[in-house]
Amino acid sequence: MNWLHHTFQEYPELAIFLTLAAGFYIGNIRVGKFSLGSVTGVLLMGVLVGQMNIAISANVKAVFFLLFLFAVGYSVGPQFFRGLKKDGLPQVLFAVLMCLVCLVAPWLLSLMMGYNVGQAAGLIAGSQTISAVMGVAADTINQVNISADQKQMLINSMPVCYAVSYIFGTAGSAWLLSSMAPLMLGGIDKVRAACKELEKTMGAGDPTQDPGMRSAFIQVTFRAYMIGPQSIATGKSVQQLEAELLQRDHRLFVERIRKTDKKIIEATPDYIIQRGDEIVLSGRREFILGEEQGIGAEIADVDLLNFPVENVMVFVTNKNVVGKTIRDLRTKEFMHGIPIQSIKRAGIFMPVYPDTILEKGDYMELVGYKKDMERAMAQIGYGDIPTDKTDMVFVGAGIVLGGLVGAMSMKVGGVPLSLSTSGGALIMGLVFGWLRAVHPTFGRIPEPALWVMNNVGLNTFIAVVGITAGPSFVAGFKEVGWSLFVVGIAATTLPLLVGVLMGKYIFKFHPALILGCTAGARTTTAALSAIQEEVQSKLPALGYTITYAVGNTLLIIWGVVIVLLMT
Known part of the structure; x- marks a missing residue:
């Protein structure tokens, strides 16, 4: 054991991979419908491995964190900028207001409980299930004019609050939005009926509307x-x-x-x-x-x-198609022989009904004879031919430009503040993701590569955070106590309930959109799946993508804001 201990201290990269392997394993263990998830699993294993006092360069987590943030921005960029258009503004405003509640509720609870800056940032990150807050908050804390030891103490206190509050933040969000929220909207039966009624108006299951669109997923x-x-x-x-x-x-x-x-x-x-x-x-x-x-x-x-048949993902970019319904598209001569298999928007599968409206940047999966496919692709947008190559010029330039913008600082009350390199990478990811949607001939990041940037990037960052904070984790937990779990429940619940009430009484959204928008603004995909299963409809996804793009951006930036509020 002494040899193993010494080896991990001498080769900390091995400790990181041990943490990732064990963290992903325990994170995937399910008890009923509940699992810790890879992020929490990696953090807890990092804390355990960190008991061996392993020193890891901060540059390691910085590199992977920048990859993660750029990937986040790249994924949601098209929907973020699309939401700024007139028809998307109500959902954007809803997401902004809800994100403000997601900031204010943990902030007030932290003040009430006497938490420090790091603990408050950890509470936001865990209760709102937005792990990246810890990285952005840590970058901001490092700019505050305090001693290096104080900075490290504050940064090490974040994982404690994050780990404890994340559990209910994940499982509780899914339960609240799939079980409690429908009760606030008149009961699950009423919500299901409203979804079925809206589906009928969109042509779902009605062969007189469009005989070719009964299902998106039939082979x-x-x-x-x-x-x-x-x-x-x-x-x-x-x-x-x-x-x-x-x-x-x-x-x-x-x-x-x-x-x-x-x-x-x-x-x-x-x-x-x-x-x-x-x-x-x-x-x-x-x-x-x-x-x-x-x-x-x-x-x-x-x-x-024996003839060539293609299954191709097509980027929707043509202005003659954007804004049209599936029904309109199916009447076009160029769609002869081309069934639509699915539509993906910001990584989320959309319900494919005759009145589903196509948006720029949508991925439409088409299947057909090669000659027909080429004709259709030319009219719809750009065929995203499968490849295993990532445009690293695009990725590298985006992160560098974002980092340079984020490194620019301005003084607020004598304190030099900036978006930090991490915030800059997120913003530039949004811009570059939008550019990819507008000009899909460059900037390709294959989905498997994007998964690595998202998941391995974030979890490697979390692994280093956990290993570094490991020696002080137990002392930090004793400081905040078990009351933190109750505080985390409150910090998770309040924004979700406020979101449902805002959607119902202020914005007057359809019940399906209320649930989808609330899940999206809180960036909780697990809750979206639970909602769709409970209401027996895919419609909530229509309210998820724009609010998810806004929420993913603002909630991460709250890592900067919470430090300003608490110092």
């Missing part, structure tokens, strides 16, 4: 059939057959044809289908299965079905 299939004498396709043109199928609420497309002379051709609208032809139909599985008897006998033909 598209390609199948081959032999045209017999009794087939409904015999003697009809491709265009006539597709129109007849559409009248039956079955949106199917003829993709390829093997003629009786065994020659395989691409389907054209005016081609007359003959007895003995073999055709390939594309569409959702249940529609094709419903037409098997009418079309003809299914055949397994490798040559006929």
Whole structure:
């Protein structure tokens, strides 16, 4: 054990990876629906490993923290700036007001309990589940004119309050918004009914609105059939057959044809289908299965079905598509043969209903024949072809520019203050994320790489925080006592309840939007999932993305503000 202890002290990088591995493991352990989550797991393991008095350079956590903050800004940038437009302003204002409550409630509770600056920052970070507050607050504390020992004492006190208040901050938020909030809106049955009613107005499940949009996630299939004498396709043109199928609420497309002379051709609208032809139909599985008897006998033909089909994420950028509904899009000629699988906005899957409105920066997943896909991509925006390469020129330049802007300081009451390099990286991430949405030909960060920047970046920072604070963690906990858990409950609950009441009485949002906006402003994705499961609808996601972008930005900046308020 002495050898192991000495090795970790000599090679602190090994201690970091030990903390990450063990932290992710215990963070993923579930008891019912509850789990600590990777961040809390890593922090607690960091505190445990830190008992070995391991010294780690502050530059390590700074590098990973900047990666994390830039990734956060990059992810929400399009929605952040989109929210500044007229139709998004109510949600932006809601998020700003709620974020102010998320700041004021922990601040007042900290004053009441006599907490120091570090403890107050930790309370905000944990109760509002925004771990990055600790990094930004630490950067700001380092600018305050106090001794180095005092700075380190304040910084080390943050993880204590964070760890204790984070538990209810995560689990409590999901419970409050999925169980208690619907009661404040008239009861779960009333909220579910309101969601179903809104879904109907948006065309969900109504084949008369748009026969091709019953579900966003049903698998598209390609199948081959032999045209017999009794087939409904015999003697009809491709265009006539597709129109007849559409009248039956079955949106199917003829993709390829093997003629009786065994020659395989691409389907054209005016081609007359003959007895003995073999055709390939594309569409959702249940529609094709419903037409098997009418079309003809299914055949397994490798040559006929062996053609390139693409599954592509398309960046919505074309001004002729932005602001249009899915119903409008489906009427366009360029969408022939192209089913819409899903729409992703700020990393959140949107409900795909006929009246769902497309926004700039949306990721639309399309599936189709290669020639059709190319035509559709050209009209919708930019095809985000899968790649494993990250534009590191873009990422590096963004972090450097953000850091330089954040390093600029101004004096407030004689104290030099700035956004700090971390705050600057966040702001520049927002700008660069918006630039990527406007000009998607550069600045690509593949989703797996973005996950690493977000999760490994944040958790490495948290690991170093936990290891550094480990020796003083127990003493810090004794100082604040178990009352901190109750204070954390209050700091979590008050903003959420205020958010629901604001949405209902001031903004008069739809119940689904109230729940989604409240979860978004508090940046709690786990709560959004719980809400959607409870109300049996995907609609709350419509209120999540803009408020999430605003909340993710303001709550992190509160790390600077809380230091100013407490000093």
